[in-house]
Amino acid sequence: MIKIKNDFDLVSSLLSGQCFRFIKEENESYTCILDDRVVNIIVNNDYYVISSSSEENLEEKVKYYFDYCTNYDKYVSLLSNKDDYMKKVAKECKGYKIFNQDKFETYISYIISQNNNVKRISNSINELSKMCGKKVFFNNKEYYLFPTYQELSKLNIDDFRKCGVGFRDKYIINALEKIKDNPSFLEEIEKLNTEDALKELMSVKGIGLKVASCILIFGYHRFDVFPIDTWVIQNISENYKDIKPNQKSISLFAKEKYGDLSGLAIQYMYHYQRNIK
DNA sequence: ATGCAGGCGCGCA
DNA sequence: TGCGCGCCTGCA
Numbered sequence A: 001m002i003k004i005k006n007d008f009d010l011v012s013s014l015l016s017g018q019c020f021r022f023i024k025e026e027n028e029s030y031t032c033i034l035d036d037r038v039v040n041i042i043v044n045n046d047y048y049v050i051s052s053s054s055e056e057n058l059e060e061k062v063k064y065y066f067d068y069c070t071n072y073d074k075y076v077s078l079l080s081n082k083d084d085y086m087k088k089v090a091k092e093c094k095g096y097k098i099f100n101q102d103k104f105e106t107y108i109s110y111i112i113s114q115n116n117n118v119k120r121i122s123n124s125i126n127e128l129s130k131m132c133g134k135k136v137f138f139n140n141k142e143y144y145l146f147p148t149y150q151e152l153s154k155l156n157i158d159d160f161r162k163c164g165v166g167f168r169d170k171y172i173i174n175a176l177e178k179i180k181d182n183p184s185f186l187e188e189i190e191k192l193n194t195e196d197a198l199k200e201l202m203s204v205k206g207i208g209l210k211v212a213s214c215i216l217i218f219g220y221h222r223f224d225v226f227p228i229d230t231w232v233i234q235n236i237s238e239n240y241k242d243i244k245p246n247q248k249s250i251s252l253f254a255k256e257k258y259g260d261l262s263g264l265a266i267q268y269m270y271h272y273q274r275n276i277k
Numbered sequence B: 001a002t003g004c005a006g007g008c009g010c011g012c013a
Numbered sequence C: 001t002g003c004g005c006g007c008c009t010g011c012a
Helices: A010-018 A058-065 A072-080 A084-092 A103-112 A118-132 A149-153 A157-162 A166-181 A185-191 A194-201 A209-219 A230-239 A247-276
Strands: A002-005 A022-024 A030-034 A037-043 A047-052 A135-138 A141-144
Touching: A002 A058, A010 A030, A010 A037, A010 A247, A030 A058, A030 A141, A037 A058, A037 A135, A047 A058, A072 A084, A072 A247, A084 A247, A103 A118, A103 A166, A103 A185, A103 A209, A118 A141, A118 A149, A118 A157, A149 A166, A157 A166, A166 A185, A185 A194, A194 A209, A209 A247, A230 A247
Parallel strands: none
Antiparallel strands: A002 A047, A022 A030, A030 A037, A037 A047, A135 A141
């Protein structure tokens, strides 16, 4: 068991939709499956009290996952200087963080997320994990880690269907084949600039701009890519009257206005529109 | 109960 | 290049 400082908004960051593997317990604590272990987090005013199925490097692990290494205050103040509306949004989003999730897990999870709702996405991911992920016992309950590439590759198209991924079954297969052809595919993305990284991810049939952007921001912690969805379009059109409410103009606007932090800026707008306002 | 939920690929102009 | 359509499926 460890304690870490409660200096961000765990609950709203979890609920914002960036990760799919957490459970709210009856005692208001949260149980999350983080890569190689299960953790339970009790929220106190000053501390998060964290217990885990594995104590090994627990503090390091948790601090990395919940992004204690990034100085969000600096980003909030940089963004606040850009315009008045962003100043208001950033202030409200101060506690919102983008986690450091596993690349492979993000890659597969966001393929499943397309034209889908959070509940069913979580369901499918849990089923996949149950079918081939490692079983872990924690507090007398069983949990299943997200499968590794090797584990997931053992499944066939019917198995994916059984997990409820629907028509995305073939997209997952394509994504796995990409790694089969080039085992360091996901690592190589890291070295590319954002434009090339998007292009490379989109070379997988089943990954379009939206999914590729989600993978880069949530799996690679790239703060200069922005998944644009209806929430963001709504927010921009309500607050920036001279920007046309479509993908292209919003993308151009965000790049020019917020530069390297455009992804974080758009994420703040998304979060504000969907969860705070 | 029909359209939607954090899209995508395809076929057609 | 741009647009409309179908697609799994559970849920409001």
